[in-house]
Amino acid sequence: MKNELNDLTNTEWMISTKSVWLEDESRARIIQDVALRFQEWLKKQEDKDILLERLEQPLPSVLLSTPPQRDDLKIQHPATFAESDIARLILFFTKEGELVLDPFLGSGSTCIAAIGTGRRSIGVELVDKWAGLAQERINRLKYTFQLPLLPDNGNSQQTHLEATVLRGDARVVLKSMETESIDFIVTSPPYWGILNKRADHKVKAERLSKNLPTRYSDQHEDLGNITEYDEFISSIGVVMRECFRLLRPKKYACIIVSDFRHKSRFVAHHTDISREMEKQGYSLEGITILVQNSKSLYPYGIPYAFVSNVHHQYVLVFRKPSVT
Numbered sequence: 001m002k003n004e005l006n007d008l009t010n011t012e013w014m015i016s017t018k019s020v021w022l023e024d025e026s027r028a029r030i031i032q033d034v035a036l037r038f039q040e041w042l043k044k045q046e047d048k049d050i051l052l053e054r055l056e057q058p059l060p061s062v063l064l065s066t067p068p069q070r071d072d073l074k075i076q077h078p079a080t081f082a083e084s085d086i087a088r089l090i091l092f093f094t095k096e097g098e099l100v101l102d103p104f105l106g107s108g109s110t111c112i113a114a115i116g117t118g119r120r121s122i123g124v125e126l127v128d129k130w131a132g133l134a135q136e137r138i139n140r141l142k143y144t145f146q147l148p149l150l151p152d153n154g155n156s157q158q159t160h161l162e163a164t165v166l167r168g169d170a171r172v173v174l175k176s177m178e179t180e181s182i183d184f185i186v187t188s189p190p191y192w193g194i195l196n197k198r199a200d201h202k203v204k205a206e207r208l209s210k211n212l213p214t215r216y217s218d219q220h221e222d223l224g225n226i227t228e229y230d231e232f233i234s235s236i237g238v239v240m241r242e243c244f245r246l247l248r249p250k251k252y253a254c255i256i257v258s259d260f261r262h263k264s265r266f267v268a269h270h271t272d273i274s275r276e277m278e279k280q281g282y283s284l285e286g287i288t289i290l291v292q293n294s295k296s297l298y299p300y301g302i303p304y305a306f307v308s309n310v311h312h313q314y315v316l317v318f319r320k321p322s323v324t
C-alpha cells in the first residue's frame with residue numbers, strides 16, 4: 001500500500017506515533033536527527049554545565065513506570081495499574097498506618113501497595129471474580145510478608161496489614177462508610193466501553209491469543225458497560241462524590257486515567273474527568289505524566305493517518321478543601 005502521508009518506514013512511523021518521546025531511546029534517534037542537531041546547536045549557545053544540570057534533573061511532573069511482570073492472578077484482569085506506581089503515591093500522600101481507599105479495586109493492586117507501605121486499605125469491587133482475585137492476592141501476600149517499602153527504623157508495626165475488600169456497586173457500598181474516615185483515595189475508574197470494542201491488534205496479541213479475559217463483566221452496574229459517554233462520566237462523578245464525603249478535609253485523591261480514541265475522535269478523557277471532579281467539589285492540584293515505556297508499539301494508522309500509540313497515563317491529583 002502506498003504511503004501518502006510521509007516517507008517513513010513502518011518502524012519509523014510506529015516510533016513517531018508513540019505518545020511520549022524519551023531522549024535516551026536509541027531507536028528513536030533514527031528519526032531524531034533534526035532534534036539532535038538542534039540540541040548540539042543549543043549546547044554551543046549556552047553554558048554547557050548549566051545545560052547538563054538541566055537535562056539531568058529528574059522532572060517531577062513525569063514518572064517512569066517500570067512495573068514488574070504481572071503474576072498469574074493479576075494478569076487475569078484486563079486493566080490493572082502497577083503496585084510500584086501506587087506505592088509511590090501512597091508514600092507521598094499518607095503516613096504509616098493511615099487509611100487508603102480504592103472505589104474500583106479490580107485485582108487488588110491498591111491494597112497490595114498499601115500493605116507494602118504499611119498502610120491500611122479498603123477496596124470496593126463490583127465483580128465477584130475480581131473481588132475474589134483481589135482477596136486471593138492479599139491472602140497470598142500475607143503469608144510471605146515483609147514490609148518491603150518501609151524504612152527499617154524499628155518502629156514499623158505489622159498491625160498495619162489490614163486490607164478489606166468490599167463487594168458490590170461502589171455507588172451503594174460507599175454509602176455505608178463513615179464520613180471523613182479516609183486519608184487518601186487512589187483509583188483507576190473503569191474504561192468507558194473501550195474494553196467492549198472489537199479486538200484490535202493489541203487485544204489480539206496480548207489477551208485473546210493467551211485466552212485471557214478482555215472485559216470486566218457483562219453486569220448492568222458495571223460502569224464500563226454504560227454506552228453514553230456523558231452518562232459514564234457523571235456515573236464516575238456519583239462515586240467520586242461519595243468518596244468526597246469519606247475523605248478527610250485537606251486530604252488528596254489521585255485518579256489514574258489515559259486518553260483514548262473512539263471511532264474517529266480522540267477523547268481527552270483526563271480533561272473530562274478533571275472537570276467532573278471539580279463539579280464534585282475537589283480542586284485539581286496538578287497532573288503527573290506516568291510514562292509506560294515498556295509497552296509494545298502497534299502499527300496503528302499505517303499508511304494513512306496519525307493514530308497515537310498511547311504510552312502514558314495521567315495521575316490527576318485532587319484535594320478536598322479544608323471547608324466544604
Ligand SMILES: C[S@@+](CC[C@H](N)C(=O)[O-])C[C@H]1O[C@@H](n2cnc3c(N)ncnc32)[C@H](O)[C@@H]1O
Pocket residue numbers: 077079080081082103104105106107108109110124125126127130168169170171187188189190191216217221222223224
Ligand atoms: C480499571 S479497573 C481497576 C483495576 C485496578 N486498578 C487494578 O490494578 O487491578 C476498574 C474496575 O472497576 C470495577 N467496576 C466497574 N463498575 C463498578 C461499580 N459500579 N462499582 C465498583 N466497581 C466497579 C470493574 O469491575 C474493574 O475491575
